[in-house]
Amino acid sequence: MKTKTNWKRLVSGSVLSLCGIALCFGLEAQEPKTLTTKWDPAHGPYELSDWVFTQLPIGSPLTRAFAFEKFQDPNLKDLKSNSLNAPILSPSRIGEMDRFDKDSAYVFLHSIKKKKEDEDILLSAYIPFCPSRCFFSVQSKGPNETIVPSELWESSKPRIVPIASQSEEIVLALSLFPFEGPRNIMGNPILGTVSEIQTVYLLKALRVLLFSVLELFSFVFFAFIYIRRRSDKFNLSFALLNLSMAIWYPSYEGWTQYLVDSPWTWVIFGYSLGAFLPILFYEFTIGIFQAPVGRFGRLLQFLFILLTIWPTLEFAITGGHAYFGKIAFQTFLIVLVFFYGNTLYIFYRYRRSSVLSYPWVVSGLILVAISSFYTVLSFAGFSKSQPWVNESFLGLTLLFSLALAKRYAEVFRALEKSQLKLKLLNESLESKVVERTRIIELQKAELIQKGRILEKDLSIAGKIQNALLPRELPVISNVSISYRYLPMMEVGGDLLDVLYDPKTNCLGMFIGDVTGHGVSAALLASMLKMTLGEWSKRLQDPSSLLLHIREQFEGKLDGHFITATLVTLDLNNGHALIANAGHPECLVLRKQGLVEFYRPKGVAIYEAIPTTYQTEAVELSPGDKIVLYTDGIPDSRNSNGEFFGEDRLADLFKRNSESPPETLCDFVIKGVQSFQGESHLQDDMALLVVEFLGKPE
Numbered sequence: 086m087k088t089k090t091n092w093k094r095l096v097s098g099s100v101l102s103l104c105g106i107a108l109c110f111g112l113e114a115q116e117p118k119t120l121t122t123k124w125d126p127a128h129g130p131y132e133l134s135d136w137v138f139t140q141l142p143i144g145s146p147l148t149r150a151f152a153f154e155k156f157q158d159p160n161l162k163d164l165k166s167n168s169l170n171a172p173i174l175s176p177s178r179i180g181e182m183d184r185f186d187k188d189s190a191y192v193f194l195h196s197i198k199k200k201k202e203d204e205d206i207l208l209s210a211y212i213p214f215c216p217s218r219c220f221f222s223v224q225s226k227g228p229n230e231t232i233v234p235s236e237l238w239e240s241s242k243p244r245i246v247p248i249a250s251q252s253e254e255i256v257l258a259l260s261l262f263p264f265e266g267p268r269n270i271m272g273n274p275i276l277g278t279v280s281e282i283q284t285v286y287l288l289k290a291l292r293v294l295l296f297s298v299l300e301l302f303s304f305v306f307f308a309f310i311y312i313r314r315r316s317d318k319f320n321l322s323f324a325l326l327n328l329s330m331a332i333w334y335p336s337y338e339g340w341t342q343y344l345v346d347s348p349w350t351w352v353i354f355g356y357s358l359g360a361f362l363p364i365l366f367y368e369f370t371i372g373i374f375q376a377p378v379g380r381f382g383r384l385l386q387f388l389f390i391l392l393t394i395w396p397t398l399e400f401a402i403t404g405g406h407a408y409f410g411k412i413a414f415q416t417f418l419i420v421l422v423f424f425y426g427n428t429l430y431i432f433y434r435y436r437r438s439s440v441l442s443y444p445w446v447v448s449g450l451i452l453v454a455i456s457s458f459y460t461v462l463s464f465a466g467f468s469k470s471q472p473w474v475n476e477s478f479l480g481l482t483l484l485f486s487l488a489l490a491k492r493y494a495e496v497f498r499a500l501e502k503s504q505l506k507l508k509l510l511n512e513s514l515e516s517k518v519v520e521r522t523r524i525i526e527l528q529k530a531e532l533i534q535k536g537r538i539l540e541k542d543l544s545i546a547g548k549i550q551n552a553l554l555p556r557e558l559p560v561i562s563n564v565s566i567s568y569r570y571l572p573m574m575e576v577g578g579d580l581l582d583v584l585y586d587p588k589t590n591c592l593g594m595f596i597g598d599v600t601g602h603g604v605s606a607a608l609l610a611s612m613l614k615m616t617l618g619e620w621s622k623r624l625q626d627p628s629s630l631l632l633h634i635r636e637q638f639e640g641k642l643d644g645h646f647i648t649a650t651l652v653t654l655d656l657n658n659g660h661a662l663i664a665n666a667g668h669p670e671c672l673v674l675r676k677q678g679l680v681e682f683y684r685p686k687g688v689a690i691y692e693a694i695p696t697t698y699q700t701e702a703v704e705l706s707p708g709d710k711i712v713l714y715t716d717g718i719p720d721s722r723n724s725n726g727e728f729f730g731e732d733r734l735a736d737l738f739k740r741n742s743e744s745p746p747e748t749l750c751d752f753v754i755k756g757v758q759s760f761q762g763e764s765h766l767q768d769d770m771a772l773l774v775v776e777f778l779g780k781p782e
Contacts, residue, residue: 120173121196122276126203130211130277130285136193136259138174176259176270177213191261197276198254208248209282210257211289213272214241214339216351220260221246221274241351242342243271245286247279271339293335300331303482317440319372326365327482333358348400356396356406360417363424364389370428374435381427388420553614559585563656564592565776567746569754571717572769578606579715579771580613586621590656590781593624596713596773597649598668606769609645612638627651627664628687628698635666635690646691650713659705659777664698666690669716672735676708678742680735707779710746712738714753717768721757729760746774 120135176193199206212221220239235246239262248255261270275285307324311317335341336354344350364386371378378386395413396406432447439447558566568581578599585592595617599609616637623630630651638647648668654661663671667689670682687698705711714734721729734753741752750772757770 121198124197124199124203124208124276126206126278130275130281132273132275133195133257134175134177134273135173136176136195138172139192139194140189141192175273176261177273193259193261195257195259196254197257201253204253207279208276209279210235210246210248211275211277211282211285212244212246212259213270213274214243214342214351215261215270216241216339216348216355217270218262219270220262222258222260223248223250224256224258240342240346241339241348242346243286243289243339245282248276271337289338290340293338293340297331297335299482300327300334303327304331317372319369319440322365322369322372326362326369329358329362329365333362352400352406353397356409357393360389360393360396363421364393367424367428370431373439374431375438375440376431376435385420385424385427388416389424392417392420553580553582553611555581555583558583559592561585561592561656563778563781564654565746565778566774567750568771568773569750570769570771571754573717578610579717579769580610581713581771581773582614582617583773583775584621584624586624589624591624592654592656592775593620594652594654594711594713594773594775595620595649596668596715596771597647598715598717598769598771599647600645605645609642609647612641613647613649624653625662626700627653627662628685628700631664631666631687631690631698635692635696638690639692642690642692646689648689648716652711652713654705654711654775654777656777656781658780659707659709661703661705661711663701663703666698669714669719670731672712672714672738673703673705674710674712674738674742676706676742678739680738682731705777707777708743710742710749710774710776713773715769715771717770718753718757718772720768721761721770723760723762729757733760746776749774 120137122131122133124131174193197208210221212219218239218241221235223235235248239260248257257274257276259274275282277285304324304327307320307327311320311324314320332354336351337359339351339355341350341354367382367386370376371382392413396409399406399409429451432451436447554570555568558568566583568583570579570581572579578601579597580599581594581596583592583594597610597613599606599613613634616634617630620630623633631649634647634649647666649666650668650671651664652661652671663683663685664687665671665683665685666687670684673681673683675681681703683701683703685699685701688694688696719729719731719734723729733756737753737756738749741749744752753772754770
């Protein structure tokens with residue numbers, strides 16, 4: 086029953102105090118109101134759930150009355166002996182009672198009757214974890230009534246307490262000391278023989294040890310998975326959740342008091358860590374469903390962190406949990422309701438984005454959510470049964486492991502299929518590679534054969550093209566002539582020729598360049614050589630010779646075009662005529678080192694462009710030189726892409742203006758090659774130098 090008013094508490098307390106005094110002194114006139122258990126060795130052990138309950142001041146000797154053989158308390162002599170019924174209450178349901186005076190202790194009384202033949206059987210009691218600390222005493226009833234202290238000091242940890250009395254009737258007294266918290270004892274005492282209570286104690290200890298070991302193993306297992314696969318952060322949350330459960334559960338049941346028998350142990354790990362578990366559970370949930378935290382989720386996390394800090398902070402300041410029990414604990418329950426509501430929303434809203442099997446994981450999460458809420462209610466004293474959050478959490482671990490195994494199995498199956506397809510593809514590729522290799526080898530052999538033929542043909546073409554060059558330069562007393570020809574390939578499109586007409590004592594110099602390289606350009610260059618024919622007939626009019634060439638190539642160039650320069654030098658007086666068809670300038674190198682460029686108007690020879698050509702006259706003095714070259718010389722580039730250019734070419738001629746044509750040609754070619762460095766030849770190069778030595782004698 087619940088006490089409602091202070092006067093009822095006073096009357097009940099007074100009556101129970103008088104009953105307690107009568108018990109201690111063995112008064113026959115006033116027997117205490119106790120509930121009696123008839124002990125039968127065939128039906129043990131017994132859970133003692135109903136006790137006579139009273140509340141006494143902390144300084145009253147009744148709080149430890151059964152620890153002394155005799156005591157006298159003059160302050161209790163004036164208490165009236167009323168016959169009111171004392172309240173009956175289970176120690177484990179203290180949390181259901183209204184808050185009592187913080188300076189009072191709770192005393193529970195229970196009577197045990199044995200048969201006469203069973204008096205010699207020794208009994209013992211299992212005392213559950215009592216955070217407020219408790220003290221257990223025994224009084225034997227009968228002719229030789231004695232008061233036997235079963236314990237010397239109060240303790241909070243779960244333990245076995247021997248009952249030394251062997252009388253037919255004994256009275257058990259359990260004294261709970263003040264604690265301002267939501268609960269004072271974690272279960273009801275259990276009575277039985279020594280072996281039975283040892284079994285009860287061992288089973289409870291093994292239960293806690295089993296779940297703690299399994300949760301520690303799960304922590305190591307999922308931490309290892311997270312280390313191997315850091316992208317799945319929910320594995321880290323689940324690992325930390327297992328670690329927290331492994332620490333919280335033994336603290337909640339009071340077994341960690343064997344390590345450190347201090348209220349700080351269960352305040353920090355039983356209260357604060359228990360309030361922190363939903364945060365890890367929430368992180369695990371949003372990780373599984375790949376859901377955003379959101380403002381509401383952040384608010385819930387903040388409230389849980391506040392409730393995590395509160396018990397430890399309040400206990401450090403006040404030595405109790407009065408405000409936590411009155412305010413924060415109810416707040417914790419309300420926040421927990423919103424938390425589970427938000428979790429259910431995440432289950433529904435993000436069910437399609439779950440990274441694991443949705444039914445398995447959700448079943449485990451709902452099971453843990455319900456059992457966690459039930460544990461909180463049990464902790465608050467609203468439930469008679471023991472909490473089963475660890476069993477449900479073990480179920481979640483199993484379901485999560487199966488879902489994770491299923492996911493990895495699907496990944497492995499997909500990987501095996503991919504590997505099989507890759508193997509088949511490799512085999513197919515290998516067979517194709519073998520076939521292609523055979524074909525390539527045949528093609529390679531064919532190409533080698535064709536290459537040899539082509540190489541032979543190119544060699545012949547090169548010899549033919551070399552035959553087109555002047556074999557012997559004319560020997561003239563007042564002229565020195567020299568030339569150089571370097572094709573980019575074995576054959577090229579550059580052409581030069583020198584013709585001497587003894588009748589008119591005139592020297593003709595021709596240089597041409599067919600666009601492109603290789604065989605096609607070489608063939609056109611050969612045709613150009615043939616087109617020149619007996620060009621001595623047109624030495625006096627170089628522009629007419631260029632028109633003749635254009636007429637001969639009309640309809641035969643096939644997209645190519647020809648640039649050319651034609652110079653006629655009258656050896657009698659040093660008078661020179663120059664005609665140009667889109668070719669680089671004709672260079673006149675004076676004996677004094679002056680360089681002059683001449684380029685009469687005229688476009689390249691191309692069948693689609695009709696044109697005319699102009700002739701320009703130049704007077705040479707003894708020692709002056711005429712230089713003709715193709716664009717392969719000024720357009721040569723080095724490794725930086727920089728052109729050799731006409732300025733460098735002119736400077737090279739200036740520095741070697743007094744050198745004879747043979748030496749000058751070598752200087753030019755070496756200068757260009759030195760400028761190019763390791764770069765390959767980019768175009769055909771042709772160079773023709775003629776020095777006028779003066780009038781004939």
